[in-house]
Amino acid sequence: MMAFYRKRGNKWEYRISYIDRRTGKPKETSKGGFRTKKEAQLAAVEAESKIQHFGFAENGRETIKKYMEDWLEVYKKPYVEKITYSVQERNVRLNILPRWSHYKLKDITRTEYQKWINELRENYSEGTVRRIHSIFKSALDDAVHEFRIIRENPIQKVKIPKDKESSKEIKYFTKKQLDLFLKEVKKPQKNAKYQHSIQYFVLFSLMGRTGIRIGEALALTWDDFDSNNKTISINKTLIYPLNSQPYLSTPKTKKSKRIVKLDKVTVNLMKKHRINQKEVILRYENYKATDKNIIFHQHDGRWLRTNVVREYFKVVCKRANLPVLSPHALRHSHAVHLLEAGVNIKYVSERLGHASVKVTADTYLHVTNKIEDDALTLYENYVENRDRAKTGQTSSSNTQNPNK
Structure with missing residues (x-):
């Protein structure tokens, strides 16, 4: 890198020659209008520093x-x-x-x-x-x-x-629809290659009863499942780019790294799946064990492909005569069901691994609005009943003591 100076009229100019680090070709940059050579030199030093850094x-x-x-x-x-x-x-x-x-x-x-x-x-x-x-x-x-x-x-x-506001509506299953969906997944299919496997039933049940993301679910290993404490540890997510090799990454946000408590039904399903996984390996000749201890995996032991899961999910929706949604609908469904059951929104936010409670409230606005309306109705009923009670007491009191 080299700087040159020249005077043009009564002003000074610098010109810097350097090699472009990306292309390897020579380049130049210049600037004029300086009153003195010293000013031009100082500016050139700063420019060279930027080029270097x-x-x-x-x-x-x-x-x-x-x-x-x-x-x-x-x-x-x-x-x-x-x-x-x-x-x-x-x-x-x-x-x-x-x-x-x-x-x-x-x-x-x-x-x-x-x-x-x-x-x-x-x-x-x-x-x-x-x-x-x-x-x-x-x-x-x-x-x-x-x-x-x-x-x-x-x-x-x-x-x-x-x-438009309508396009922001989240898609989820009602409790009844989710039950129908899971019943359909559980049904044995005549043309299924590995009919004895309960893998998809357990996968979708787990997602629907915990709200974990599809990448978080597919990244799970048996080391993440604690049957004694009834929890799963979400500490990674599976990324499966199109036409590329899958890899594990950190969860979506800092709060996405979390411990999720499991209900009894889900714990029992996970235990049953662990046994079933071994049975399937023994039953089918080309079904291999995974060397990574993966909970949900392909028949050859590799990570389960997200696009395959999505397609299978759509097929089940059609079979069950339900709206054709994506696996992410199970996450939304779990959140909506928790909120409708009256669970504290802060707990729901932490369970889902949202960055903040505001994200949860904004995402499930229609549910949180209903909760607010219901809460206000409860308050109004409480106040009205209290006022009626006071009025009744006063009337009764006056009747009993007319001279007071």
């Missing part, structure tokens, strides 16, 4: 393509979970770069970006667009505050068009 030097003249690729590789990949990086990289590659790759950082305008966001909402859900925007905004925030290569974030106050 960040790899970004040009004041907003970096292309979005180069900036985003470097930002992901150098400043995200080593510091975030593998699944998080995978989602970020995919959104940058498939959504952000096709539209913005040839733009320079300084060329992005709020109006043009807002138009793009509006176009995205025509094809994607609010949640998906929020994720795409969040990644881009985070990258540009770093360009402002960390690397100082642009003065402000042009997409800071961009608005995401919201979904």
Whole structure:
């Protein structure tokens, strides 16, 4: 890296030559308008420091393509979970770069970006667009505050068009529907390859009676099940990317790591499944034991595939003549049933592993609203009965003592 200085008119300018660490090609950056050579030298030292430390030097003249690729590789990949990086990289590659790759950082305008966001909402859900925007905004925030290569974030106050209220409704089974679903899972199927296995019945029962996520359920090993204390330990989640190898990751949030208490029925089912698992291995020649002590696994001992579970779930819904939902509906169902039973919302939040009670309240708004209405009705009845009782006592008292 080398800096050169020259005087143009009555002002000084610096020019820095350096090798781009990503491409290996020579590059230059320059800036003028300094009153003295000393000022130019001081500014050049600061610019060289940025090049050395960040790899970004040009004041907003970096292309979005180069900036985003470097930002992901150098400043995200080593510091975030593998699944998080995978989602970020995919959104940058498939959504952000096709539209913005040839733009320079300084060329992005709020109006043009807002138009793009509006176009995205025509094809994607609010949640998906929020994720795409969040990644881009985070990258540009770093360009402002960390690397100082642009003065402000042009997409800071961009608005995401919201979904219609009806699309936010959660999907779940009523208690009766859940019973029908589980009865259907339990029924032996003529064409089933491993008819003696009760694995899916236990898996869906466990999810429906604990509210654990599908990834948390599939990541469970027998070491996580404590039959004496009647608990399961949620300390990992299975990530099964499409066309890629599965891997274990940390739970979704800090509070997702938790101990979940099991009811007696579920404890007995888990014990029965442990025995059944061994029986199935002995009964079917090509059914192998798992070397990872996995509770729910494929016939060859590997992790059960999430997409296979989802498809099987849909098939059962159709057989039971129920709404065709996803396994995540079991989590919602458990939460709704707990709240309808009058369980404290803080307990429900902790059991589900939500980041906060607010998340639980917002997610199950229709249930919490009903709880509030019921509570208010109880209060009104209490007050009315108390007032009636007082009125009755007064009337009785006056009748008995008319001269008082």
